[in-house]
Amino acid sequence: VLARLRLAIRRRIAVKLALTLVGFVAVILLVAALYLARSLDALAEDAAEMRLLTAGRLLHDEARELLARGADAGALTAFVGRAARADELRVTLIAVDGRVLADSEVPPAALAGVESHAGRPEVVAALAAGRGRDLRLSATVKAPLLYVALPVLDEGRPLGVLRLALPVATVTASHEEIRRVLLAGGILALAVALGIALFVARRIARPAVVMQEVARAMADGNFRVRAPVRSPDEIGALGRSLNALAERLRTRLEDLQHEQAKGAALLDGMVEGVIAVDGHDHVVLMNERARAMFDLGAAPGDREPILEVIRNADLHRVLRTSRAAGEGIVSRGELSLAGPVERVLQVNAVPLRLGPDEVGVVMVVHDVTELRRLERVRTEFVANVSHELRTPLTAVHGYLETLLGGALEEPEHARRFLEIVFRHTERLGRLLSDLTDLSNIELGKVTLRPAPVRLGEIVDSVFAINRPRADAGSVALSADIAPGAAVVHADLDRLVQILINLVDNAIKYTAPGGQVAVTARRDEDRVEIAVRDTGVGIPPADLPRITERFYRVDRARSRELGGTGLGLAIVKHLVIAHGGTLAIDSAPGQGTTVRFTLAAGDPGAVP
Ligand SMILES: Nc1ncnc2c1ncn2[C@@H]1O[C@H](COP(=O)(O)OP(=O)(O)O)[C@@H](O)[C@H]1O
Ligand SMILES: [Mg+2]
Numbered sequence: 001v002l003a004r005l006r007l008a009i010r011r012r013i014a015v016k017l018a019l020t021l022v023g024f025v026a027v028i029l030l031v032a033a034l035y036l037a038r039s040l041d042a043l044a045e046d047a048a049e050m051r052l053l054t055a056g057r058l059l060h061d062e063a064r065e066l067l068a069r070g071a072d073a074g075a076l077t078a079f080v081g082r083a084a085r086a087d088e089l090r091v092t093l094i095a096v097d098g099r100v101l102a103d104s105e106v107p108p109a110a111l112a113g114v115e116s117h118a119g120r121p122e123v124v125a126a127l128a129a130g131r132g133r134d135l136r137l138s139a140t141v142k143a144p145l146l147y148v149a150l151p152v153l154d155e156g157r158p159l160g161v162l163r164l165a166l167p168v169a170t171v172t173a174s175h176e177e178i179r180r181v182l183l184a185g186g187i188l189a190l191a192v193a194l195g196i197a198l199f200v201a202r203r204i205a206r207p208a209v210v211m212q213e214v215a216r217a218m219a220d221g222n223f224r225v226r227a228p229v230r231s232p233d234e235i236g237a238l239g240r241s242l243n244a245l246a247e248r249l250r251t252r253l254e255d256l257q258h259e260q261a262k263g264a265a266l267l268d269g270m271v272e273g274v275i276a277v278d279g280h281d282h283v284v285l286m287n288e289r290a291r292a293m294f295d296l297g298a299a300p301g302d303r304e305p306i307l308e309v310i311r312n313a314d315l316h317r318v319l320r321t322s323r324a325a326g327e328g329i330v331s332r333g334e335l336s337l338a339g340p341v342e343r344v345l346q347v348n349a350v351p352l353r354l355g356p357d358e359v360g361v362v363m364v365v366h367d368v369t370e371l372r373r374l375e376r377v378r379t380e381f382v383a384n385v386s387h388e389l390r391t392p393l394t395a396v397h398g399y400l401e402t403l404l405g406g407a408l409e410e411p412e413h414a415r416r417f418l419e420i421v422f423r424h425t426e427r428l429g430r431l432l433s434d435l436t437d438l439s440n441i442e443l444g445k446v447t448l449r450p451a452p453v454r455l456g457e458i459v460d461s462v463f464a465i466n467r468p469r470a471d472a473g474s475v476a477l478s479a480d481i482a483p484g485a486a487v488v489h490a491d492l493d494r495l496v497q498i499l500i501n502l503v504d505n506a507i508k509y510t511a512p513g514g515q516v517a518v519t520a521r522r523d524e525d526r527v528e529i530a531v532r533d534t535g536v537g538i539p540p541a542d543l544p545r546i547t548e549r550f551y552r553v554d555r556a557r558s559r560e561l562g563g564t565g566l567g568l569a570i571v572k573h574l575v576i577a578h579g580g581t582l583a584i585d586s587a588p589g590q591g592t593t594v595r596f597t598l599a600a601g602d603p604g605a606v607p
Contacts, residue, residue, distance in 0.1 A: 014198070014205035021197035022190065029186045036182065040175050045146060045168075049133055052148035052164040055087045059162060063093060063152045067159040073111070076102035090145070090165040094123060096158050117163075122149040126161050135168065144168045207235045211242055223250035273345075273365035277306050279358035281319065290365055295339050312337070315347060315363075322349035322361045334368070344372045377548075384550040388431055388564070392424035399424075427562065434566040437497075438549065441573040448491040448577055452601030455488055455529070456481050459518050462499040466507055474512035475533075477503070484522030485529075487601035494574050495598070501567040502531040502594050508561045509592070510535030522600060526580075530595045537588040546584060547572040571596075 008015070066079055080091040084104030093102045098118025100111055117123050125132025126149035138145045149163040210227055217225040223246050229239030264287075267274055273290030277283055282303040291299060294310050307316065318333035325331050330348050337343040346368045352360040399417045407413045440446050459479045463470075470477050488495070499518070506516040514534040520527055538546055538553055545551045550565040552558040558565060575582045575596045586592040 012205070013208055014201040017201035017204060018194065018197040021201070022194045025193035025197075026190055029189060033182055033186060037175075037179070040178065041172065044172055044175065045135065048146050048166050048168070049148055052089070052146070052166055053131070053150070055083075055089060056148060056150040056162055056164050059083050059091070059164075060150060060152060063162050064154050064159060067093075067152055068154050073102065073108050077108045080104040087164075088170075092117070092163040092165070093152075094149075094161040094163060096127070096160055098123065101160065117161075120147070120149075120163075122147040122163060123161050125149070126151050126163075127158060138165070204235070207231070207239060211235075211239055214242055214246070218246055218249065223247075223253060271366075273367075274362065275306070275365065276352060276360060276362040277319065278303070278354055278360045281306050283309055284354075284360065285362075293343065293345060293365055293367055294337070295341070318347045318349050318363070319361055322351055322363075323359060325351065327351050327353060327359075342369070343367060344369045381549055384565075385435065388550065389428070391559070392428045392431075395424045396421050396428075427564075430562070431564050431566075434564045434570060438566055438570050438573065441570065441577060446494075446577065448494060450489050450491050450578070450599075451607075452487050452489055452603070452605045453492050453495065454606055455486060455520050455527070458492070458495055458499060462496060462503055462518075465500060466503050469504075470507050470516070473507060473510070474514075475507050475510050476515045477507075478515065478517045480517065480519045482519075482521040485520035485527040485600070487603045487606055488520075488527045488529075489599040489601040490578055494578070498571050498574050498596070499529075499531070501571050505567060505594075506531050506533035506535065506592070508563065509533065514591075523597070525600050526597045527600045528595055528597050530593055532591065532593045534591040537590055537592055538584070538586040539588050540586075543584060543586060547582070 062079065066075060071079075076093055080093055080102045081104050083089070084091040089104070091104045092100060094117045095101050098116035100106070100114045100117055102108070103111065103114070106114060120134070122132035122134040125134075130151060132147075132149040134147045135144065136147070137143070144167070145165040146168055147163055147165045149161050151158045152160045152162050207227070207229065214225050214227045225246065226243050227239040229236045229243070267285070267287040268289070270287060270289055273293045274285065274287045275283065275290050276285035283306050284303065286296075286299070286309075294312075296309065306319070312335055314333055314335040318331055318335075321333070322329075322331040328350065330350055333347045333349070335345045335347060337345065344367075346366045347363050348366075349361050349363040352362040354360045399421045403414060403417050407417060437446075456479070459481070463477050463479070466477070503516060503518065510516060510533045516531070516533045518529065518531050520529045542551070542553050546553075547568045549569040552563070552565045555565070571594075572582050575598075578598055580597040580599075582594070582596045584592065584594050
């Protein structure tokens with residue numbers, strides 16, 4: 001309990017202060033009381049001495065007369081007895097040699113047994129200096145007595161010593177009252193002092209307590225708290241400093257958070273994925289892009305091992321290589337992710353110094369899937385072009401060789417061979433013109449001159465061009481253009497090119513007896529044109545790639561039919577150049593529908 005109390009006191013500044021103050025007051029009171037008591041005692045003694053001296057002087061002459069005439073013991077005893085009674089004192093008459101001649105407290109018969117008083121301090125002083133005083137415990141009456149002694153002189157010659165004594169108690173009795181009053185006053189003073197001290201201490205300690213709460217709130221991260229300070233003293237200054245500190249910390253923290261948010265936003269806004277790991281291969285940073293690239297749903301937890309977050313052996317190889325390489329050296333690697341979406345990622349890794357002996361790695365990841373795909377498409381395209389060119393060229397070369405080798409002289413063969421050569425050169429021409437078209441469109445060299453054109457007229461002219469082939473293949477052609485779709489806003493020549501290609505395909509890939517229909521309908525401010533056939537259709541596996549250059553379902557058949565494999569690629573580019581979209585629906589054996597959209601035109605503006 002005591003220890004707890006001590007702890008409670010030591011923990012409370014107000015209690016400490018109050019106790020200190022009260023302690024001071026108590027010490028001062030004690031010192032004052034002691035001093036007062038001592039003064040009172042001295043005062044009482046002095047007063048008693050004066051009384052005894054006065055009484056002694058009054059008795060002096062009678063004592064001298066008695067001693068001078070050598071009065072007997074009886075007379076002397078009567079004298080001291082009378083004197084003692086009159087003044088309520090003890091009176092003793094002592095001979096110069098110290099013998100007690102008479103004592104008011106000792107019966108005459110016992111006087112012989114009383115020891116010599118020659119050595120008593122007051123007696124010695126009286127004989128030497130004319131008066132003596134001593135305060136001591138009386139051996140005879142067993143109480144503290146104040147003794148005053150006077151020499152009994154007869155013309156300067158000492159006859160004896162007259163001693164008077166008074167119990168101190170009779171003097172100090174009146175002091176009891178004063179003491180009680182003093183004690184009560186002291187206690188009251190202490191109580192008042194305690195009250196005042198507590199009040200003052202609380203006043204002083206309260207702001208300290210409040211500030212302590214403020215400081216604790218700040219430690220908990222709340223920098224919006226403020227200490228209520230008004231006083232201009234040190235505590236007020238402390239409070240103001242605390243407030244200033246809180247404000248500074250708050251702004252710093254805000255700046256920091258702002259910076260951090262900026263950094264995070266910057267990182268997340270990057271096209272590149274960024275991953276940083278510490279010396280133990282734990283993720284310290286991973287931006288949104290990186291998470292998307294590796295198909296990580298949620299953000300990885302803080303300091304999760306990269307090995308567990310991304311399970312890719314190539315990535316870890318790059319990481320190891322980078323850590324082994326010196327600072328500032330970029331290690332590169334390429335990863336292919338099988339994943340839900342196939343991806344090719346290029347990783348550039350640089351060691352990252354995080355501490356005196358901690359080297360992390362920062363990796364910047366680029367998604368090069370599209371780049372690699374384009375590279376592949378280009379090489380394939382070059383290979384395709386040379387292949388497509390070589391076939392007719394080889395044929396031309398072969399037939400010409402045969403002709404030159406003698407067949408020229410055989411008219412029946414010569415004509416046929418030349419016709420074949422002619423067909424192949426025609427094909428070469430078509431191929432080159434398609435390639436030129438395509439590259440011009442891709443390079444943006446083709447400038448469209450869109451104008452309102454009548455769709456019906458164009459479809460008619462396209463049908464006219466394709467009629468011979470349709471008739472030859474017994475394919476029926478039909479057109480159905482909705483009233484609202486009569487006019488489109490397009491480049492006339494290019495629209496013809498698109499439709500020739502689509503109608504040509506539809507006829508080519510439709511068996512005899514089939515139908516090819518061109519329809520158009522208005523959809524808000526656009527017109528959707530569909531070329532539908534009842535032909536062989538396109539297998540679903542080929543559908544996504546059907547608009548790629550040279551992509552054909554059946555290469556040999558397409559070539560046989562005079563195709564180049566570039567028609568749909570050209571169509572797609574032209575539609576896109578017009579700001580439209582192209583969609584192909586097909587079911588093998590049932591037919592194909594190719595739809596594309598164009599901007600609707602103003603019928604009134606057609607020339
Ligand atoms: N209407 C269609 N019906 C079936 N298959 C088609 C149709 N249109 C295009 N295709 C397929 O798409 C391929 C590519 O067409 P295209 O680029 O016009 O080349 P080409 O007509 O020279 O063969 C064709 O070889 C054919 O396999
Ligand atoms: Mg074609």
